[in-house]
Amino acid sequence: MSTDPLRVGVLGAGYFAQFHHEAWERLTGAHLVAIADKDLARAESAAEGLGAEAHADLESMLATAELDLLDIASPPPSHLPAIRAGLDAGVRALICQKPFCGDMTAAEEATALAEAAGIPLIVHENFRFQPWYRCIKRAIDAGRIGALHQASFRLRTGDGQGPRAYLDRQPYFQTMPRLLVHETAVHWLDTFRYLLGEPEWVFADLRRMNPVIAGEDAAHLLLGFDGGVRALFDGNRLLDHAAENHRLTLGEALVEGSDGTLTLTGDGAVQWRAFGAVETETLLAPQDWPGFAGDCVHALKAHVLAALTGEGAFENTARTYLQVMRMEAAAYRSAETGRREPL
Numbered sequence: 001m002s003t004d005p006l007r008v009g010v011l012g013a014g015y016f017a018q019f020h021h022e023a024w025e026r027l028t029g030a031h032l033v034a035i036a037d038k039d040l041a042r043a044e045s046a047a048e049g050l051g052a053e054a055h056a057d058l059e060s061m062l063a064t065a066e067l068d069l070l071d072i073a074s075p076p077p078s079h080l081p082a083i084r085a086g087l088d089a090g091v092r093a094l095i096c097q098k099p100f101c102g103d104m105t106a107a108e109e110a111t112a113l114a115e116a117a118g119i120p121l122i123v124h125e126n127f128r129f130q131p132w133y134r135c136i137k138r139a140i141d142a143g144r145i146g147a148l149h150q151a152s153f154r155l156r157t158g159d160g161q162g163p164r165a166y167l168d169r170q171p172y173f174q175t176m177p178r179l180l181v182h183e184t185a186v187h188w189l190d191t192f193r194y195l196l197g198e199p200e201w202v203f204a205d206l207r208r209m210n211p212v213i214a215g216e217d218a219a220h221l222l223l224g225f226d227g228g229v230r231a232l233f234d235g236n237r238l239l240d241h242a243a244e245n246h247r248l249t250l251g252e253a254l255v256e257g258s259d260g261t262l263t264l265t266g267d268g269a270v271q272w273r274a275f276g277a278v279e280t281e282t283l284l285a286p287q288d289w290p291g292f293a294g295d296c297v298h299a300l301k302a303h304v305l306a307a308l309t310g311e312g313a314f315e316n317t318a319r320t321y322l323q324v325m326r327m328e329a330a331a332y333r334s335a336e337t338g339r340r341e342p343l
Contacts, residue, residue, distance in 0.1 A: 005028075005031040006092070006305070007031055007065065007067050008031065008069045009062075009070055010024070010035050010036070011036050011058050011070065012037060012097075013036075013039065013042040013046040014042075014073070016292075017035075017037075017046070017074075019297040020071055020073045020301075021050060023291055026298060027298065027301060029305045029309075030301070033067070034055060034061045034064075035054055035055070036055040036061040037055075038056065043055060043056065058082055059085065062089040068091060068092045069092060070082070070094050071095045072086075073097050076101055077102055079102065080110050083121065087114065091119065092119065092120075093119060093122070094114060094121045094122070095124050095301070096124060099186070100318070100321055107322060114318060120314055120317065121318040122300075122304055122315075122317060123316045125300075125321060126292075126299070127191050127293075128315065130249075130294040130296040131289070132270050132294065133191055133194065135284040136262050136264065139270075139272060139283060140262075143259075144259070144262070145257030145258070145261060145272075147258040148196065148229055149229060150229060151195060151230075151255045151256070152254050153235075153253045154241065155184065155233070155234070155236065156241035156250070157184075157240070157246055157247070157250055158237075158238070160210055160213075160217045160236075160237030161210065162212075165210055175214050176213075176215045177215050178332065179213065179214070179216055179217060180206070180216045180217050180218065180219045180235055180237065181204070181206065181219055181332065182215075184235065185219060185331070186324055186327075188233045189223075190321070190324045192223055192231040197226065199224060199231070201330075202224075202330045202334055203222045204221050204331040204332070204341075205220045205335065206331075206332075206335040210238060219233065219234075219235045219236075220233070220234055221235075235251075242265070243265075243267060248266065248267070248294070249264060249265075249266050249268055249294075252264060259274065262283075268284070269285055270283045270284040303315060330342075330343055
């Protein structure tokens, strides 16, 4: 097997793609060789200083860059065509941003194509790779809180008030007919799966609080798991939480069990408290993380590189991520019917 760094190309040079580019630049075992974007000037700006080629389209990049791995960081309508093109070009692996392909039909087709070709297709759902959730998972598995009873996350981004809500960073949020669950809460649907296993049902109550936007910006999602375990996502983009950087954790979490409680605070710290005790133990201290939200983009890509060399199994393969999309769809059905929706 070759020990040369994998040749990586990124499709996309928009707002979030910058975190993809920067993460690849810091990773050993991979070399970012090309960036493609329909706005060539934007691709050239992103590639400058990275030693990467800039391309105006995916076809040009695939024809000339000899990629081992295609990283898709472009809008959902482009995902299925890009996956098909990458497979046709003979890449060894694919990573694709969420929302994955935009709809279930396209996502299932992309999944089937990759599986038929025997090529790993990983959905870039990075929140489970944030260091605080990895820490919480280790504590659960080590029995620090005993029998798990419930988990909750309070999303409080504080960026959804007034007529200029979202315009400075992601203006398309204002016109999305489905916002909070489709774009944001899916991160915790997947994170709850990572921490607790597969849920059995979902119940949703959704609200639109800011009249200038099209979709929902507040939501309560209740998930039921085997053995009576529950998870609650309590999200409201108009409210904030105690943090200097509201985009680090985006809120606060509790994971509670028979023998103790794990607490995530807005500075990225994880505390453990034994049942009946007052004092706490710090399991993860606040840090000045590079990259995005605890450097989770870098962590996900490092995971993919490791799995490609046989170090552990892939997380968030396209096949397993289809369940997150089913959970999202069930949440919207529940909001319409007012009933629990089975999964």
